[in-house]
Amino acid sequence: MAKFCTKCGNELNEDGFCEKCGTKSETSNVQINQTIITKPKSNGFATAGFVISLVSILCCGGTSTIGLVFSIIGLVTANKYDGNGKGLAIAGIIINALLIIVLIIFYSLGLATTIFDSYSNGYRYY
Ligand SMILES: [Zn+2]
Known part of the structure; x- marks a missing residue:
């Protein structure tokens, strides 16, 4: 299953690293970000x-x-x-x-x- 770079669209290698622009895939952080967003607001x-x-x-x-x-x-x-x-x-x-x-x-x-x-x-x- 190939993944593509969010910045330049180049195909990522096995480590989720873009060899074209040097961007590391951030797909592993998506779940963490969602928990931060759903955190309760102040009363x-x-x-x-x-x-x-x-x-x-x-x-x-x-x-x-x-x-x-x-x-x-x-x-x-x-x-x-x-x-x-x-x-x-x-x-x-x-x-x-x-x-x-x-x-x-x-x-x-x-x-x-x-x-x-x-x-x-x-x-x-x-
Ligand atoms: Zn890239």
Whole structure:
């Protein structure tokens, strides 16, 4: 079974070596290249969730809901990426969840204060 040079088309010798241009046949490397190509991509959702969690800290938790959703998707899909980004996803969930809890506490306190204020104002006016 004769093989031909990929560069000049000359017939290769038994060792897969082209005597015309000196190119060594690379057919033996094809399988290795395919395994590199099919390697899992990086987990975009986990990374995005973590980045948003950091942004949320700067934005006083404003984007933490989106960040939490992204992190959860990142964690769920982490197995598809050979567990890639699992740590980032968990970190993102923790940071975003904490920010949401803090926001709820502040909102509740603010609401309580508003109700208390309206009551005290009410007593003042009636
Ligand atoms: Zn050649």
